[in-house]
Amino acid sequence: QRLRALFQYKPQNIDELMINAGDFIYVDPTHQCDVSEGWVVGTSHRTGCRGFLPENYTEKAHESDTWVKHREYVFVTASRSSTQTEREYNVKLNGEAHNPSMSRSGANVLSTQNAPLRRAVLVMRHGERVDQVFGKSWLQQCLTPDGKYYRADLNFPSALPKRKDSMKQFECDPPLSCCGIFQSRLIGEALLDQEVLVSYVYSSPALRCVQTAQHVLQGLELNQKVKIRVEPGLFEWTKWEASKVIPNFMTVAELAEASYNVDTSYRGNFPLSSLVPSESYEDYLSRSSAPLLLLFAFSGVSGVILIVGHGSSLAACTRPLMGLPSRDSSDFAQMVRKIPSLGMCFCEELKEQNKWQMVNPPVKTLTHGANAAFNWRYTIMED
Amino acid sequence: QRLRALFQYKPQNIDELMINAGDFIYVDPTHQCDVSEGWVVGTSHRTGCRGFLPENYTEKAHESDTWVKHREYVFVTASRSSTQTEREYNVKLNGEAHNPSMSRSGANVLSTQNAPLRRAVLVMRHGERVDQVFGKSWLQQCLTPDGKYYRADLNFPSALPKRKDSMKQFECDPPLSCCGIFQSRLIGEALLDQEVLVSYVYSSPALRCVQTAQHVLQGLELNQKVKIRVEPGLFEWTKWEASKVIPNFMTVAELAEASYNVDTSYRGNFPLSSLVPSESYEDYLSRSSAPLLLLFAFSGVSGVILIVGHGSSLAACTRPLMGLPSRDSSDFAQMVRKIPSLGMCFCEELKEQNKWQMVNPPVKTLTHGANAAFNWRYTIMED
Numbered sequence: 154q155r156l157r158a159l160f161q162y163k164p165q166n167i168d169e170l171m172i173n174a175g176d177f178i179y180v181d182p183t184h185q186c187d188v189s190e191g192w193v194v195g196t197s198h199r200t201g202c203r204g205f206l207p208e209n210y211t212e213k214a215h216e217s218d219t220w221v222k223h224r225e226y227v228f229v230t231a232s233r234s235s236t237q238t239e240r241e242y243n244v245k246l247n248g249e250a251h252n253p254s255m256s257r258s259g260a261n262v263l264s265t266q267n268a269p270l271r272r273a274v275l276v277m278r279h280g281e282r283v284d285q286v287f288g289k290s291w292l293q294q295c296l297t298p299d300g301k302y303y304r305a306d307l308n309f310p311s312a313l314p315k316r317k318d319s320m321k322q323f324e325c326d327p328p329l330s331c332c333g334i335f336q337s338r339l340i341g342e343a344l345l346d347q348e349v350l351v352s353y354v355y356s357s358p359a360l361r362c363v364q365t366a367q368h369v370l371q372g373l374e375l376n377q378k379v380k381i382r383v384e385p386g387l388f389e390w391t392k393w394e395a396s397k398v399i400p401n402f403m404t405v406a407e408l409a410e411a412s413y414n415v416d417t418s419y420r421g422n423f424p425l426s427s428l429v430p431s432e433s434y435e436d437y438l439s440r441s442s443a444p445l446l447l448l449f450a451f452s453g454v455s456g457v458i459l460i461v462g463h464g465s466s467l468a469a470c471t472r473p474l475m476g477l478p479s480r481d482s483s484d485f486a487q488m489v490r491k492i493p494s495l496g497m498c499f500c501e502e503l504k505e506q507n508k509w510q511m512v513n514p515p516v517k518t519l520t521h522g523a524n525a526a527f528n529w530r531y532t533i534m535e536d
Numbered sequence: 537q538r539l540r541a542l543f544q545y546k547p548q549n550i551d552e553l554m555i556n557a558g559d560f561i562y563v564d565p566t567h568q569c570d571v572s573e574g575w576v577v578g579t580s581h582r583t584g585c586r587g588f589l590p591e592n593y594t595e596k597a598h599e600s601d602t603w604v605k606h607r608e609y610v611f612v613t614a615s616r617s618s619t620q621t622e623r624e625y626n627v628k629l630n631g632e633a634h635n636p637s638m639s640r641s642g643a644n645v646l647s648t649q650n651a652p653l654r655r656a657v658l659v660m661r662h663g664e665r666v667d668q669v670f671g672k673s674w675l676q677q678c679l680t681p682d683g684k685y686y687r688a689d690l691n692f693p694s695a696l697p698k699r700k701d702s703m704k705q706f707e708c709d710p711p712l713s714c715c716g717i718f719q720s721r722l723i724g725e726a727l728l729d730q731e732v733l734v735s736y737v738y739s740s741p742a743l744r745c746v747q748t749a750q751h752v753l754q755g756l757e758l759n760q761k762v763k764i765r766v767e768p769g770l771f772e773w774t775k776w777e778a779s780k781v782i783p784n785f786m787t788v789a790e791l792a793e794a795s796y797n798v799d800t801s802y803r804g805n806f807p808l809s810s811l812v813p814s815e816s817y818e819d820y821l822s823r824s825s826a827p828l829l830l831l832f833a834f835s836g837v838s839g840v841i842l843i844v845g846h847g848s849s850l851a852a853c854t855r856p857l858m859g860l861p862s863r864d865s866s867d868f869a870q871m872v873r874k875i876p877s878l879g880m881c882f883c884e885e886l887k888e889q890n891k892w893q894m895v896n897p898p899v900k901t902l903t904h905g906a907n908a909a910f911n912w913r914y915t916i917m918e919d
Contacts, residue, residue: 332904498912519690521715523906529881
């Protein structure tokens, strides 16, 4: 049987098939025996990948359509049986069997009061940083000759937090841009919409990460309830620090004074003084995953643990949890470059099987365009 | 005398010089007689341009530095005498003679209760639209098979306004993205910070423009006080409409029902029924400037008139006001392409001289980066 996709479907689980409107999908009737209502297993003509797809996103294709290639796709991480159970569970919960794509997020499970709280980790990269937009000289661009901060472009934050040492220290530890605050807030609000129950928040000591955590918690309306634990072990691989020194981070006391919602009683798992410049890849990986592995050793910990770190944190914090080997360090660098602001990954524990699997985060991606500077003089006035 | 710039200085008025840190500036002592305290007239070695610059942004250069070129720059629009008066006025108002760059915005003048309200026009382009990020098929991406809207990416708005005809009409008249709402709100808040007194708001009938006006007014905390006048004459040059038809805009009644703050009693200067597909360039220009020219014929109109339109509006609404000729239509297209979301220009009336001049808008530019979609599966999981 051949189907033609009517709509785009973005996979919500690792065993599902990405389809675009117009794609042809080959469906073998002998493979459909243990598939739940409304779903089929198919192979995409375009990609050659195989997976589950919602039947009502497709129509029967004309028999005249040609077929060239199809190959098998092996699922490595997710076991069939567990996700099958989860699908039925979600569909029942929502009573929306007509639209399976709306009822597949892990958050629905987490938010159900009767279900036991599954343990999960949401790892995210910080929001847009000012130097990402305005370059290395960003601080020079927004300081007056007598050293006062002013907002040279509306994407600079309206003020910089107070710190005891020099403003110059912000150069190695830049804050979020206004757009970065917007991104963080939006993700927090989306997590609230999905009723994701965040029980702990850990942040890299970098200001941009603490700020991201702060605005995500505000969006979640949790800023009075959950405090940010500043964990030096979550800082970026120091080999990548352009300055070749460890930045002078704002202290937890300074952050608290600047109204950041930090846990002043938390003592880092990895002390700040142990962060050394140009550390080895192995040292970086081991300090990145240690806080989480330690935390999950306590069975009392439940709900979603939010980790706000750097692009590198997405892999460094989660792969050890899933028992996956670390990547080659050059592949690692290439991977990290692809991770946008507020890029996220989500791991949940399968307690009965004593393992962790990566599934879709409880909220969607955030994709937006750039906005260029604009000079009316050269554009509107001059001919 | 030769100066070296210590800091970047971005011009705040048409007669000022753009300098970057490290630039050399040639200063002729015989040209400094009618220059106010703290300012010098100089010629940039780098650009060859001449203009005013704040002296405390520079230091004396070493005599050994070489000089190759300098040319004269003729100021066409701004007359020396008027801006000179304005500068002194502003500096006095703020008492910040040490930092002239902070006290140059026209808004300071406008916000002074004792000064007569100068008439000015702020023309802005709408914010980021969904199809700019997600392409022409954006609506297909966020409709379920049974035609319900869902937020396929967090940059899609949380809901679409209700309209009486089909959702399909949004395809020719797309809404703002979440990022577009953020941009509009930010500009509104910045205008409030500068105490810009907006007395009238005119918007193109395109949904993205009405939404931009709405969020700018919210940022200005004026949404209860100033109503949006939907003016069909402000719509984009219809020759540029990809669909070759006039979109079915939401009616003013529908907009009001969807909680947009529109003036239901306003009758457009240019009736919607007169908008025709593929109109001539001349017809487009004449309908774009007519509403403003008519408005300013009434001497009772004062304060800042906000116009929310399209990239094309920035030139089409302002050049006739300043008595400038229209551009060649191909130059016009090229100019419009350069205008970012919320790109702005600002014209103020010099009543005593019975003319209008373009000066820096009362708020800064808004520059931010793009955020790409991200798939954890291909990035974090696969090797």
